[in-house]
Amino acid sequence: MSRWQPDARGRLARAAIELFTEQGFAATTVPQIAARADLTTRTFFRHFADKREVLFAGDEELPALVARLATDAPAALGPLPVIAYALETVAAAKFEGQLAYLRTRRAVIQADEGLRERELRKRAVLADAIGRGFRARGLDELTAILAAQLAVTVFSVTIDRWLDQDGERPLSALVHDTLRALRAVAAAPAAPPHRA
Amino acid sequence: MSRWQPDARGRLARAAIELFTEQGFAATTVPQIAARADLTTRTFFRHFADKREVLFAGDEELPALVARLATDAPAALGPLPVIAYALETVAAAKFEGQLAYLRTRRAVIQADEGLRERELRKRAVLADAIGRGFRARGLDELTAILAAQLAVTVFSVTIDRWLDQDGERPLSALVHDTLRALRAVAAAPAAPPHRA
Numbered sequence: 001m002s003r004w005q006p007d008a009r010g011r012l013a014r015a016a017i018e019l020f021t022e023q024g025f026a027a028t029t030v031p032q033i034a035a036r037a038d039l040t041t042r043t044f045f046r047h048f049a050d051k052r053e054v055l056f057a058g059d060e061e062l063p064a065l066v067a068r069l070a071t072d073a074p075a076a077l078g079p080l081p082v083i084a085y086a087l088e089t090v091a092a093a094k095f096e097g098q099l100a101y102l103r104t105r106r107a108v109i110q111a112d113e114g115l116r117e118r119e120l121r122k123r124a125v126l127a128d129a130i131g132r133g134f135r136a137r138g139l140d141e142l143t144a145i146l147a148a149q150l151a152v153t154v155f156s157v158t159i160d161r162w163l164d165q166d167g168e169r170p171l172s173a174l175v176h177d178t179l180r181a182l183r184a185v186a187a188a189p190a191a192p193p194h195r196a
Numbered sequence: 197m198s199r200w201q202p203d204a205r206g207r208l209a210r211a212a213i214e215l216f217t218e219q220g221f222a223a224t225t226v227p228q229i230a231a232r233a234d235l236t237t238r239t240f241f242r243h244f245a246d247k248r249e250v251l252f253a254g255d256e257e258l259p260a261l262v263a264r265l266a267t268d269a270p271a272a273l274g275p276l277p278v279i280a281y282a283l284e285t286v287a288a289a290k291f292e293g294q295l296a297y298l299r300t301r302r303a304v305i306q307a308d309e310g311l312r313e314r315e316l317r318k319r320a321v322l323a324d325a326i327g328r329g330f331r332a333r334g335l336d337e338l339t340a341i342l343a344a345q346l347a348v349t350v351f352s353v354t355i356d357r358w359l360d361q362d363g364e365r366p367l368s369a370l371v372h373d374t375l376r377a378l379r380a381v382a383a384a385p386a387a388p389p390h391r392a
Contacts, residue, residue, distance in 0.1 A: 078384025120316040142357070142377045149349040150381060157341055181338045185346060186382030188274025 009047045011037040016054040017101070020108040025051070025115060055105060055115065058094070059122055063129030066090060070133025070151075079134065079147040080182070083154050084175050086130075091171040095159075103163050127152045154178050205243045207233040212250040213297070216304040221247070221311060251301060251311065254290070255318055259325030262286060266329025266347075275330065275343040276378070279350050280371050282326075287367040291355075299359050323348045350374050 015036035019028040030051055034041045048054050069086040077085065095102060109115040131148035139147060158178045162171050211232035215224040226247055230237045244250050265282040273281065291298060305311040327344035335343060354374045358367045 079381045080384060117313050117317065120320060121313065124316060142353070142373065143381055145353055146349065146374070146378050147381050149353065150346075150378075153342065153345040153349065157338070157345065161338070177338065178342070182342050182346075183382050185275045185339055185343050186379050188276060 008037070008039055008043055012039060012044055012047055013054050013057075016051060017104055017108065020055075021104060025108055025112045052115070052118070055108065056118065056122070062090070062094075062122075063126050065093075066126060066151075067129040067133035067136075070130050071136040073137075075137075079139070079143070079150070080154075080179055082134075082137070083147070083151040084179060086151065087155055087158065087175055088172050095162075095171065099163070099168070102159075106160075106163055123152050123156065126155075150182070154182065204233070204235055204239050208235060208240055208243055209250050209253075212247060213300055213304065216251075217300060221304055221308045248311070248314070251304065252314065252318070258286070258290075258318075259322050261289075262322060262347075263325040263329035263332075266326050267332040269333075271333075275335070275339070275346070276350075276375055278330075278333070279343070279347040280375060282347065283351055283354065283371055284368050291358075291367065295359070295364070298355075302359055319348050319352065322351075346378070350378065 012033060016028070016033045019032055019036060028051060030044050031041050033051065033054075034044045037044075048057065066086050069089055070082055073082040073085050109119055127148045130151045131144050134144035134147045135141070137144075154175070158171065158174050161178070162169070162174050165174075208229060212224070212229045215228055215232060224247060226240050227237050229247065229250075230240045233240075244253065262282050265285055266278055269278040269281050305315055323344045326347045327340050330340035330343045331337070333340075350371070354367065354370050357374070358365070358370050361370075
């Protein structure tokens, strides 16, 4: 039982996602996950604090990573290209080749109220971190907050579309669709051309 | 005890906000609120389902109201003017003359994890409703989602700035600041003018 188990973490994560999908997140217990992975609960708790962490492991580093990308992007870039650059960098590091897993993960999260709230909190924390990154670029307070909110919107809308698609269009192509649509929304006439 | 109590609802709401501010939301009980208002707990529950509803009463109607404003705004208006129109209409109906109360309410919500989550959920529900309003205007799916997310961003950033200000600038002036900054962010160059 105490022998080293090859890829114990990966086996636990796969077993957890299978069970969450089959019977729901709330109904799944840590002993069930460990049994499915043919490991002990002690091994589970060596890798994850709880069953929720299986879904969100690695997310804690995301705000700091994205804030650093926003701070360090070439000075000449405007806010939207910085957002595109950060999203493409994060996608290459964390999402590449994980389409099927990320689709399953999203379905598990959408089916559970508590997990949806956790996801919303994650976005709020991400927006705060990106706002700090934009302030470090010299943007004023209002512009930094708006740019950070736009970043989180572009991230979540683009990732949702990437997961929704039938084909395998790369995330970078979808980022450009999102930015083009966003520019069109913001550039639409400020006042109606004529009034009735 | 069963006599009609003039403005019982208002007295309960004021008592609740006082107690939330003095001792925190979590530590405040319904019997304490009723006692502070000089009313019974039975009267409290005739007006509110629980202590949380004192802070969020009336919010359930907001998504439908804003979706209707987005649907019914003059056809010639682009998405950002629709957002400005909807925010100014909601502000006139619900926020006018309530600056002090809304500041206190925000402080109570920010001090409590559960209330902050409730506030985030409220924004997600609002974005879904506004997205339906924009689709009813004939916007395509991607544009409607982006416009709805922008609406929620403009709403929350503008209201925060309105509550943060020292003076008494009207919300409509602050909406225009937000939209101007948003247009500037979205219009910034798509690519750097030159590379190092």
